Amino acid sequence: MSPGQEIDIGEIVLHHTSDAYSIDFEPFGSFTWSKWPDIHLGGYALNLTPTKHVVFMLVATGLAYLALGLAAAGLKKQQAGRKAPTGFAGFIEQLVLWIRDDIAIANIGKNGARYAPFLVALFFFVLMMNLIGLLPWGATATGNLAVTAALALMVFLVVEIGGAITMGPRAYLGTIFPHVDGVGGVGGILLTAFMAPIEVLSKFTKPFALAVRLFGNMVAGHFVILSLVGIILMFGSWVIGVPTALLLAAIMLLETLVAALQAYVFILLASTFIGLMQEPHH
């Protein structure tokens, strides 16, 4: 931003939350790359150029992998098979076991342990993407609807495919065409036919809620933070700037909590949806 330029809070918010083919390191400059050509699939054009959010997603994944790797190395070093580990390795181990026992097994049941690696990976993936946006020059990939929609769609597939495998095709079809106990004959068929669209809709509302909840929470926090930064820059006054900066610091702390909380809520809801599809409906 050049001196004397008029402050546009909307532009600041849009610029920092939008995806792009560049990464800003203000005031040191920015790194920009060119867009790849589109891939044409029939009449549909798909572009696979890595965007800013892809880059930060890769960085977040690398950090998550590094954290888990350091924990695993720490567990090996501390001979955690014989005595309880301490420090960072112990913290990560407890986090992983908590997700396995208190989220996966508690919500899914006897098959919960099978889904635990998926939920643990999902938690660290989302958590790191949430947190990295709070760092200077960072961007939150989970503040992009495409990312949260992709994750929710994946959860949807895990829920439906996992449910179909566990329950069997007949019981799985029962989740779409429910049989209402005590209502038989033509009335029962009509009721099942009437319920089927609602059941199908309910299958899609769950991942939709999952995607929108995470996206909304992450993007709203960034909107607030960036708006407060915009206010400080716009007024350029100590009287406005100092209290706003204090408020900004408090919101940043709150956002750190929200980042962890939303990762937890995401996997909690995912495990609940998986658990709901592990037994036939009654």
Added chain:
Amino acid sequence: MTTTLGMLAILAEGEGGGGPFSVNPGLMLWTWLVFIAFLFFFRKTFWVTIVSRAEEREQTIAAQLTQAETMNAEARALLEEQKKATAEARGAAQTMLAEARAAAEKERALGHEKAKADQEALVDRARRDIAAEKDRAVAELRREAVDLALGAASKVIGQRLDGDQDRKIVLDYLATVERSH
């Protein structure tokens, strides 16, 4: 309303890769690709390390708990045996004590009876000795009396009366005197 829609349109459009509300299929594919790769490598490497260590520890703790329960049961059994043995020993000691008391009582009674018998024997012997001494003293006295009587009588009659015949006369006389008394 128009402003809000305009703002949403800008947010959806964004710059370059799209606004936060836009759904970029390329970004979705990247998300799946990155996450599946992360899940695959995490599942193959660190998941096994982290969970196997914890499970190994859980198994060790479970084995130690089982061992502790077994040892506790053994200790309880030993304690019961110990209590039983103590009770038996106490019973045996009580019996032995009672027997010892009975034996002591018996011994004491026997001793008492023996002492009493000894005492009575002593008393009898003393009585007999006293009676014998009395008889001897009476005989001695009687002999002295005879001697004196004979001495006196010899003086009176002027002759010596010391023959056995004389003595028998006096003794017969004394016997009559004793009978008259």
